[in-house]
Amino acid sequence: MDGFSYKQGVLHAEGVDLESLAEKLGTPLFVYSTSTLAAHLKSMRDAFQTIDPLICFSVKSCSNLSILKLLVEQGAGLDVVSGGEIYRALLAGARPETIVFAGVGKSVQEITYALQAGIYQFNVESEGELARIDAIAAQYGCRARVSIRINPDVADRDTPQKTATGGRQTKFGIPVTRSARLYAPGLYGNVDVVGIHAHIGSPIHDSASYLACIDVIEKLLDEVEQAGATVETINIGGGFAAIYEASDCASMSLQEMGRIISQRLLGLKARGVRFVIEPGRSISANAGVLLTRVEYIKEGWDRQIVIVDAGMNILLRPTLYGAHHAMWPIRYGHFSGHWTHLSTSSKSDSHATLSPVDVVGPICETGDFFALSRPLPILSERDTLAIFSAGAYAMSMASQYNSKVRPAEVLVIGEEYRIVRHRERFEDLVAREMDAIG
Numbered sequence: 001m002d003g004f005s006y007k008q009g010v011l012h013a014e015g016v017d018l019e020s021l022a023e024k025l026g027t028p029l030f031v032y033s034t035s036t037l038a039a040h041l042k043s044m045r046d047a048f049q050t051i052d053p054l055i056c057f058s059v060k061s062c063s064n065l066s067i068l069k070l071l072v073e074q075g076a077g078l079d080v081v082s083g084g085e086i087y088r089a090l091l092a093g094a095r096p097e098t099i100v101f102a103g104v105g106k107s108v109q110e111i112t113y114a115l116q117a118g119i120y121q122f123n124v125e126s127e128g129e130l131a132r133i134d135a136i137a138a139q140y141g142c143r144a145r146v147s148i149r150i151n152p153d154v155a156d157r158d159t160p161q162k163t164a165t166g167g168r169q170t171k172f173g174i175p176v177t178r179s180a181r182l183y184a185p186g187l188y189g190n191v192d193v194v195g196i197h198a199h200i201g202s203p204i205h206d207s208a209s210y211l212a213c214i215d216v217i218e219k220l221l222d223e224v225e226q227a228g229a230t231v232e233t234i235n236i237g238g239g240f241a242a243i244y245e246a247s248d249c250a251s252m253s254l255q256e257m258g259r260i261i262s263q264r265l266l267g268l269k270a271r272g273v274r275f276v277i278e279p280g281r282s283i284s285a286n287a288g289v290l291l292t293r294v295e296y297i298k299e300g301w302d303r304q305i306v307i308v309d310a311g312m313n314i315l316l317r318p319t320l321y322g323a324h325h326a327m328w329p330i331r332y333g334h335f336s337g338h339w340t341h342l343s344t345s346s347k348s349d350s351h352a353t354l355s356p357v358d359v360v361g362p363i364c365e366t367g368d369f370f371a372l373s374r375p376l377p378i379l380s381e382r383d384t385l386a387i388f389s390a391g392a393y394a395m396s397m398a399s400q401y402n403s404k405v406r407p408a409e410v411l412v413i414g415e416e417y418r419i420v421r422h423r424e425r426f427e428d429l430v431a432r433e434m435d436a437i438g
């Protein structure tokens with residue numbers, strides 16, 4: 001459960017009234033809940049407690065410095081995919097030996113930066129990358145610790161095609177059948193190949209695909225150990241699901257997933273390996289909402305179109321993946337309760353008050369929508385909507401397309417809040433171009 005509930009008709013983040021907050025700080029606005037972030041990290045730790053993994057929060061899901069700092073202070077390591085994310089991780093106070101670095105296209109500059117920072121491990125995605133890391137490590141007289149990201153050819157049935165990464169048709173990892181020989185001791189002068197990494201995509205709603213992937217990992221482990229190599233770490237990636245709509249509450253719980261996966265991995269723990277997991281959305285998605293105000297409501301040919309002040313530049317997921325995000329006005333009658341109880345409560349209020357609308361943004365793209373034909377209570381101009389589950393892959397994927405400034409981010413702690421990223425200004429849009437116009 002997360003920290004976003006209605007109290008007498010007004011949505012609150014923990015103890016903060018979001019109607020007043022939106023009034024004060026303006027919209028669009030991201031609001032995150034500290035207690036939810038901390039509780040989700042703890043649930044992750046509890047779910048996997050028997051194997052005690054290093055939990056590396058996936059920075060790309062939510063990269064705000066204050067949020068990273070909060071998670072690092074609560075004991076999280078970080079999973080990064082770029083030099084920029086390493087920079088963020090270090091600023092947030094992460095210890096280098098808790099940082100793992102994935103990504104199919106690591107540049108010379110990024111590898112050099114990671115080596116100089118002394119990160120824990122590179123999750124290597126190609127033989128070319130291995131050779132490149134080896135050469136750079138030799139140049140700087142250091143050693144690199146590497147996990148091979150295998151492509152296990154495991155495709156989760158329910159993961160959307162664009163976010164499935166474990167199948168053979170995707171660009172990710174090294175085919176497992178080509179991986180074993182990379183563990184041969186002494187193959188590289190300055191690289192120690194010490195780990196097996198896999199990440200099969202996200203979101204993944206039950207344990208079956210993880211178990212299929214672990215079967216592949218175990219076979220590889222057997223093969224490389226028989227050939228005389230030592231494997232120190234096994235990293236099963238992230239992908240654990242979040243709640244995007246009430247029906248997701250019925251999916252396998254994180255506790256259950258963790259228990260089943262850990263039980264399967266326990267046998268490998270006895271072989272002396274340490275585990276790593278890389279959760280992103282399962283920690284951050286439900287820890288954030290996006291508040292957006294209705295600018296206009298217009299009658300289309302055959303439907304009502306609600307135009308809000310946030311667009312696909314701020315929350316790309318519906319456009320890019322057809323992703324579903326629950327949304328609801330932040331003031332709703334006298335309703336009290338968690339947002340996942342809303343649809344039921346509205347039916348019992350009066351079904352007739354719901355009417356299907358398209359909720360769209362101001363960006364000049366047909367694909368700029370948050371919901372099509374979505375039944376919502378009757379809205380008026382200047383109403384504010386909360387778009388739920390917007391703590392992951394929302395602000396971190398936001399852009400300035402159409403020269404729109406990116407919104408502010410606020411972190412709520414109990415009855416208090418802090419602005420943890422200021423709303424951009426027009427000057428921010430052009431700052432890197434000004435010197436060229438003289």
Ligand SMILES: Cc1ncc(COP(=O)(O)O)c(C=O)c1O
Pocket residue numbers: 058060061079102199201202203237238239240278279280281282392
């Ligand atoms: C290598 C890797 N690890 C972890 C994650 C985190 O996935 P999720 O946010 O679904 O947990 C991703 C997804 O972006 C990833 O590519």
Ligand SMILES: N[C@H](CCC[C@H](N)C(=O)O)C(=O)O
Pocket residue numbers: 163164165199200201202239317392393397
């Ligand atoms: N890179 C991730 C998927 C990111 C999807 C994210 N951008 C979203 O909005 O859902 C993965 O490999 O599983």
